[in-house]
Amino acid sequence: MKVLILGSGGREHALAWAVKRSARVTDVVCAPGNGGIARMARCLPVDLKSLDAMVRLAEEERPELTIVGPELPLSLGVVDALKQRGLRVFGPTRAAAMLESSKGFAKGFLQRHQIPTGNYAVCANAHEAAKALELFHPPIVVKADGLAAGKGVLICESRHTALEAAQGLFSGKLLGETERQVVIEEFLEGDELSFLCLTDGKHVAPLAPAQDHKRIGEGDTGPNTGGMGVYSTDEMLDEGMKEWILRHIAEPTVRGMAGEGTPFVGVLYCGLMMTAKGPQVLEFNARFGDPETQAILLRLESGLVEALEACVDGRLAEAELRWAPGAAACVVASSRGYPGSYKTGFPITGLELAAKIPGVQVFHAGSALKDGQVVTSGGRVLGVTAAAASLQEALDRAYQALEEIHFEGMYYRRDIGHRALRRKA
Ligand code: AMP
Ligand code: GLY
Numbered sequence: 001m002k003v004l005i006l007g008s009g010g011r012e013h014a015l016a017w018a019v020k021r022s023a024r025v026t027d028v029v030c031a032p033g034n035g036g037i038a039r040m041a042r043c044l045p046v047d048l049k050s051l052d053a054m055v056r057l058a059e060e061e062r063p064e065l066t067i068v069g070p071e072l073p074l075s076l077g078v079v080d081a082l083k084q085r086g087l088r089v090f091g092p093t094r095a096a097a098m099l100e101s102s103k104g105f106a107k108g109f110l111q112r113h114q115i116p117t118g119n120y121a122v123c124a125n126a127h128e129a130a131k132a133l134e135l136f137h138p139p140i141v142v143k144a145d146g147l148a149a150g151k152g153v154l155i156c157e158s159r160h161t162a163l164e165a166a167q168g169l170f171s172g173k174l175l176g177e178t179e180r181q182v183v184i185e186e187f188l189e190g191d192e193l194s195f196l197c198l199t200d201g202k203h204v205a206p207l208a209p210a211q212d213h214k215r216i217g218e219g220d221t222g223p224n225t226g227g228m229g230v231y232s233t234d235e236m237l238d239e240g241m242k243e244w245i246l247r248h249i250a251e252p253t254v255r256g257m258a259g260e261g262t263p264f265v266g267v268l269y270c271g272l273m274m275t276a277k278g279p280q281v282l283e284f285n286a287r288f289g290d291p292e293t294q295a296i297l298l299r300l301e302s303g304l305v306e307a308l309e310a311c312v313d314g315r316l317a318e319a320e321l322r323w324a325p326g327a328a329a330c331v332v333a334s335s336r337g338y339p340g341s342y343k344t345g346f347p348i349t350g351l352e353l354a355a356k357i358p359g360v361q362v363f364h365a366g367s368a369l370k371d372g373q374v375v376t377s378g379g380r381v382l383g384v385t386a387a388a389a390s391l392q393e394a395l396d397r398a399y400q401a402l403e404e405i406h407f408e409g410m411y412y413r414r415d416i417g418h419r420a421l422r423r424k425a
Helices: 010-020 051-061 071-076 078-084 103-112 126-133 159-171 239-259 292-299 304-312 351-355 391-404 418-424
Strands: 002-007 027-032 065-068 120-123 140-144 153-156 182-186 191-199 204-206 215-217 221-224 229-233 266-275 278-285 327-335 360-364 367-370 373-376 380-388
Touching: 002 010, 002 051, 010 027, 010 292, 010 304, 010 360, 010 380, 027 051, 051 071, 051 078, 065 078, 065 304, 071 078, 103 120, 103 182, 103 239, 103 278, 120 126, 126 159, 126 182, 140 159, 153 159, 159 182, 191 239, 191 292, 191 304, 204 239, 229 292, 229 391, 239 266, 239 278, 292 327, 292 360, 292 380, 327 391, 351 360, 351 391, 360 391, 380 391, 391 418
Parallel strands: 002 027, 002 065
Antiparallel strands: 120 182, 140 153, 140 182, 191 204, 191 266, 215 221, 229 327, 266 278, 327 380, 360 380, 367 373
16 A cells, blocks of 8 residues: 655655654655655655645655645645545645644634633734734734644733734735634633544544643743654543543534534644643644644554544544553754744754654654755754653653664753643652
8 A cells, every 4th residue: 555645844855754654655665755754765856845746745655645745735625626636635634734734713612502702802913913902801812813833823911912913914914815814812821732533524533632832941931843752651631531522622623524514534632731621722723733742642652543544434433443551752853043033054963863862752853864864954954753661761751762873953941741640740
């Protein structure tokens, strides 16, 4: 069986690694892939911003299954286009992916279906924003409506700065071309939880829970990034809470999308804030999280391909996901300067030694192969991931592996998992 994975990050490396474990899979193609993926699968160039290019590639390769990693191809409608051509593809249609691609749509949907989320207002211009802001108390969250790769969220300490933030968004480049909207939200307080589920449009199967670390600096300081590390343990979510989230958030979302004529098939990633009043939806993503996937898939014992096929074929109810007990953690090694500007092209050494540490997988995010040598090519370079019986051991293994790895300007947070460890202490 041939599987095509669209994407080029750590998530796609982890997907390729998990897919390859299935005995039925004989050929893994990743487009465009990266330096780490190229060492374990066939990588082909493709422009993920071009629907035509992705369709052409899929028609040439004719994979039995295509897995779409990032949000952009989903929002362009790559799933619709491949399905029209008779190809099997895992991911939501363009209409269903609006749960991620439009925050205004997601908020309206949550309200229509009485799914817990913070108060909000969608504004089409600065005048509307000024009016809406009268109803909010600081801190106030101001967001660009469309996909903004984590850069479109501003937390403001006063109405005045919130209005300035909204004005900045209206006059800047982060808003989409067609629907230029800004979403104003109530600030929610608590621990964040990434609750990802597989769904076939009807049934929902939760993945192992995870917690991301979005800020660049230790102690959760500094600017937001795509994610600097993540951990997953069973203890972070007890059975009762898991059931509650399924019943009040994940299942009503899947039911609601089907009821509105846009069934959601793929990964429904519920970004939750565990507030004093209970879990509230911060945002949805319509895909596997990055770097959540790296840690989650290290804990998956049953076959990934089989589970994804069950989603595509509408028989998830029959599928069984089995998870390794214990924990997994992923620590991201980034280029100095990220999430601002940074240099690339530096050789990465020590990857073989790191991979020898038990339970460790080094997933590449921003790397390239140049004359046989792996070099840095992005802001987030590696996701050093480890599984073990406990979170402390998983973290120890990941950090031990990082000791072996070197590239110029390598930076990583030394406090991944700190909240969970502190709670235990
Ligand atoms: P988003 O792109 O919507 O996931 O937002 C990125 C990050 O901003 C989230 O992971 C939160 O840390 C923070 N954030 C977003 N919305 C809120 C909110 N309403 N209250 C508090 N923090 C938020
Ligand atoms: N880790 C957050 C995301 O994938 O959006």
